Amino acid sequence: MMHLLKIRQKSQLLHGLQLLDQRMNLSDQDKQYLYNLEKGLEGEELFDAYVKKYLYGEVIILNDLLLTIRGTTIQLDTLMITTEGVRIYEVKNYKGSYEMQSGRLVTISGQEISNPLSQLNRSLIKLRHLFNEWEVSETVDGVVAFVEPSFYLYNADPADPFVFPSQLALHFLTFNKNMTRLSKSQHFLAKKLIQANQTSASHEKNYRFMTIIL
Numbered sequence: 001m002m003h004l005l006k007i008r009q010k011s012q013l014l015h016g017l018q019l020l021d022q023r024m025n026l027s028d029q030d031k032q033y034l035y036n037l038e039k040g041l042e043g044e045e046l047f048d049a050y051v052k053k054y055l056y057g058e059v060i061i062l063n064d065l066l067l068t069i070r071g072t073t074i075q076l077d078t079l080m081i082t083t084e085g086v087r088i089y090e091v092k093n094y095k096g097s098y099e100m101q102s103g104r105l106v107t108i109s110g111q112e113i114s115n116p117l118s119q120l121n122r123s124l125i126k127l128r129h130l131f132n133e134w135e136v137s138e139t140v141d142g143v144v145a146f147v148e149p150s151f152y153l154y155n156a157d158p159a160d161p162f163v164f165p166s167q168l169a170l171h172f173l174t175f176n177k178n179m180t181r182l183s184k185s186q187h188f189l190a191k192k193l194i195q196a197n198q199t200s201a202s203h204e205k206n207y208r209f210m211t212i213i214l
Helices: 014-022 030-055 116-134 165-176 184-196
Strands: 001-004 059-069 072-082 085-092 098-103 102-108 140-146 152-154
Touching: 001 184, 014 030, 030 059, 030 072, 030 085, 030 165, 059 184, 072 116, 072 184, 085 098, 085 116, 116 140, 140 165
Parallel strands: 001 059, 085 140, 098 152
Antiparallel strands: 059 072, 072 085, 098 102
């Protein structure tokens, strides 16, 4: 049985930017930022649809976790707790063709973008630090999930923890086979993570909409 203990919601930042966009002309930079936030949410909602359709085993799901660990805030798109440990998903809604070049992710036109694998690895390190402080012995791993059907990555390393759009259904169906009944300590861990969740990230850009009465 799937336990969805923390649902995904539109962030205050995205909601505020959308309101601001209706009331004034945003700069090109802010419009691009708004677009990226909207595309990110669309991708996460598409990921959630795959989870709802194909994942039915014993698992706890926490979406949109913001955790401050040793002074650093990390955002986890999705965290799952199973009897085999904890897995985090970095969800990407990239569209079109990309290429891996010596650990660098570039578009076909040659523009380099942030490698989501680097972001995933940073989150894994921080989460392991947190579990160590909490004296939690759960193993932690992670996956970068690409959800946009048109996405294609050339020269991908098979060893990298990537799940591509055509693999998502099978990924979750296979995941189901390894799930058994969760322990009380795993349920307790989920509650502790929810309690540690922050309402907003300290590094979010301070937009003027913060002064608007919503």
